Amino acid sequence: MLDAIDLALLRTLQADPDLSIQELAARIHLSHTPCWRRLKQLESSGVIRGRAVLLDAAELGLPITVFAEVKLRRHDEETLSQLEEAVEKRPEIVECFSMSGDRDYIFRIVMASVERYEQFLKKTLLHLPGVASINSSFALKCVKLTTSLPI
Amino acid sequence: MLDAIDLALLRTLQADPDLSIQELAARIHLSHTPCWRRLKQLESSGVIRGRAVLLDAAELGLPITVFAEVKLRRHDEETLSQLEEAVEKRPEIVECFSMSGDRDYIFRIVMASVERYEQFLKKTLLHLPGVASINSSFALKCVKLTTSLPI
DNA sequence: GGTGAAAAGTCGCCCAT
DNA sequence: ATGGGCGACTTTTCACC
Numbered sequence: 001m002l003d004a005i006d007l008a009l010l011r012t013l014q015a016d017p018d019l020s021i022q023e024l025a026a027r028i029h030l031s032h033t034p035c036w037r038r039l040k041q042l043e044s045s046g047v048i049r050g051r052a053v054l055l056d057a058a059e060l061g062l063p064i065t066v067f068a069e070v071k072l073r074r075h076d077e078e079t080l081s082q083l084e085e086a087v088e089k090r091p092e093i094v095e096c097f098s099m100s101g102d103r104d105y106i107f108r109i110v111m112a113s114v115e116r117y118e119q120f121l122k123k124t125l126l127h128l129p130g131v132a133s134i135n136s137s138f139a140l141k142c143v144k145l146t147t148s149l150p151i
Numbered sequence: 152m153l154d155a156i157d158l159a160l161l162r163t164l165q166a167d168p169d170l171s172i173q174e175l176a177a178r179i180h181l182s183h184t185p186c187w188r189r190l191k192q193l194e195s196s197g198v199i200r201g202r203a204v205l206l207d208a209a210e211l212g213l214p215i216t217v218f219a220e221v222k223l224r225r226h227d228e229e230t231l232s233q234l235e236e237a238v239e240k241r242p243e244i245v246e247c248f249s250m251s252g253d254r255d256y257i258f259r260i261v262m263a264s265v266e267r268y269e270q271f272l273k274k275t276l277l278h279l280p281g282v283a284s285i286n287s288s289f290a291l292k293c294v295k296l297t298t299s300l301p302i
Numbered sequence: 303g304g305t306g307a308a309a310a311g312t313c314g315c316c317c318a319t
Numbered sequence: 320a321t322g323g324g325c326g327a328c329t330t331t332t333c334a335c336c
Contacts, residue, residue, distance in 0.1 A: 022311090031322045033314095036313075037320090050205050051202060051203065052165075053168045054200040055200060060161075060198065067250070087295055094301075096295040098290065099290055099291060100290075143247040148242065149242075150242035187331070
């Protein structure tokens with residue numbers, strides 16, 4: 001499916017997303033046309049999901065990151081899909097994984113302050129469909145946060 | 152620092168990162184020159200940290216996400232900075248937060264398989280500077296994963 | 303902040319190989 | 320599947336309101 005050139009293209013683009021097609025082509029020793037075709041094919045096949053603009057949370061007044069471990073009361077399909085739909089709608093929840101083990105979900109949440117999180121917990125999180133309990137942990141520091149995959 | 156137009160610009164760009172300057176300008180009811188000036192200023196002031204290409208982990212043979220809760224043996228500055236430097240170098244560790252509470256760090260790790268994670272845990276993670284113990288939880292499903300901040 | 307315009311560079315798509 | 324070339328667009332920078 002993906003050959004060595006595709007991988008080189010993806011690695012180069014991950015490391016330097018602002019590269020023009022010509023620069024990208026030069027880096028992977030291709031001329032611009034085949035490079036452009038491969039790029040479009042990787043986009044339309046979904047290997048490249050899209051692009052993003054990365055903003056600085058602290059600069060935007062959102063210095064608090066919380067990990068919330070969520071346990072559910074019920075585990076029927078209906079409840080799960082309602083919960084996941086609700087999660088999708090809350091922009092403060094930037095990540096949500098369904099988990100094995102003793103908790104059902106982990107959320108990563110971005111907030112303006114601890115006080116705001118307390119309100120968000122009480123007014124929103126605890127009222128999400130099926131939620132039984134939430135255990136919140138605050139991040140002291142973001143050491144690493146990347147969108148680059150290990151390829 | 153940021154006025155309503157800057158916020159509109161950032162929100163529009165978060166929702167649609169591939170917009171050209173002209174399209175972006177039209178969406179926020181500005182003409183292209185002031186829009187471009189604001190964009191450059193937001194980039195150089197660091198509010199916009201950069202751009203990224205988002206790849207599909209499953210398509211690239213990396214379907215496993217693990218959360219690793221790390222406890223340290225020692226907490227001196229030397230150990231911490233050595234650990235954080237090591238984390239930075241490991242591309243499999245895509246997120247790392249220093250935490251309050253009973254664990255010292257949370258890693259989010261992307262892997263090709265559970266077997267590979269087992270090797271990575273034994274050969275790499277447990278040998279990172281100062282690590283005392285690691286508790287690993289596997290994600291069953293990624294419900295949400297966004298780079299967009301709630302602004 | 304807006305307008306208009308022009309230079310440089312890039313993209314997207316022909317073609318021939 | 321690659322590389323060349325070209326018209327259409329965009330980005331970037333002006334000077335001026």
